[in-house]
Amino acid sequence: AQSVTQLGSHVSVSEGALVLLRCNYSSSVPPYLFWYVQYPNQGLQLLLKYTSAATLVKGINGFEAEFKKSETSFHLTKPSAHMSDAAEYFCAVIPTGSGGSNYKLTFGKGTLLTVNP
Amino acid sequence: DTEVTQTPKHLVMGMTNKKSLKCEQHMGHRAMYWYKQKAKKPPELMFVYSYEKLSINESVPSRFSPECPNSSLLNLHLHALQPEDSALYLCASSQDQRGQPTKGYTFGSGTRLTVV
Numbered sequence: 001a002q003s004v005t006q007l008g009s010h011v012s013v014s015e016g017a018l019v020l021l022r023c024n025y026s027s028s029v030p031p032y033l034f035w036y037v038q039y040p041n042q043g044l045q046l047l048l049k050y051t052s053a054a055t056l057v058k059g060i061n062g063f064e065a066e067f068k069k070s071e072t073s074f075h076l077t078k079p080s081a082h083m084s085d086a087a088e089y090f091c092a093v094i095p096t097g098s099g100g101s102n103y104k105l106t107f108g109k110g111t112l113l114t115v116n117p
Numbered sequence: 118d119t120e121v122t123q124t125p126k127h128l129v130m131g132m133t134n135k136k137s138l139k140c141e142q143h144m145g146h147r148a149m150y151w152y153k154q155k156a157k158k159p160p161e162l163m164f165v166y167s168y169e170k171l172s173i174n175e176s177v178p179s180r181f182s183p184e185c186p187n188s189s190l191l192n193l194h195l196h197a198l199q200p201e202d203s204a205l206y207l208c209a210s211s212q213d214q215r216g217q218p219t220k221g222y223t224f225g226s227g228t229r230l231t232v233v
Binding site for chain 2: 032034036043044045046049104106108110
C-alpha cells in the first residue's frame, strides 16, 4: 500500500525563520498528496494538496509545497514562521489508479512544529 | 456551508453504556468517514460510507457500529467499550469516493471520548 514518511517527529524553529517539514511518498506512480494541520484539541484542516496539476502548490496561511517526482518528495515550507503556526502537521496520501473503494486517505506519523519567540 | 459538524464534543461513558456519536455535513458530499486518533498519533481509518453504503470496514471491533441514515448524516454507535477505546473520533467527508479525490477530505473537530 502506498504510504508517506515524515522525517522528524518534532521540528523547532524561531519566529521569523524558515519552516521546512519533510514528507516522502512510496510509490512509482505519483499519488494524490495532502498536508493537513491540527491545532491542539481540534480537527484537521487542509493546508494544500497536490493532484498533478502543478508541482508547486500554494496553500493557506502562507504555506507551500513542491512535488518532486525524482525525489518522491512533497516537503512543506513557509518563509517566515509565526507563533500561531505551532501545531501538528500531517502529510497524507490517496493512491492513484486504484479506483473505487481504494481511495483511502492515509496519514504519515505527523510532525510537531514548535515556534520559539 | 463548508463544515462537518460533530456532536458531542466531549463524551465520558462507562464500559456498560451505550452511546452514539453524530456527524453532519451539508456540502453534498457522498462519501463519509470515521477516523480514530489516539494521543500523539495520526488518525486511523475505521469506516467508509459511499453513497450511504458501507464500503470499507478496517477490521473494527463490533462494539463500534456505524450507520448512515441519509447522505448528510453519519452515526457511530458505541457499546461495551474498553478504556483503550478512549480517543478523539473524527468524522470526514469528501465529494465522491468513486471519482477523482482531488479535493481532499473535510474533517470535523472531533468527539473526545473517554471510557471509564
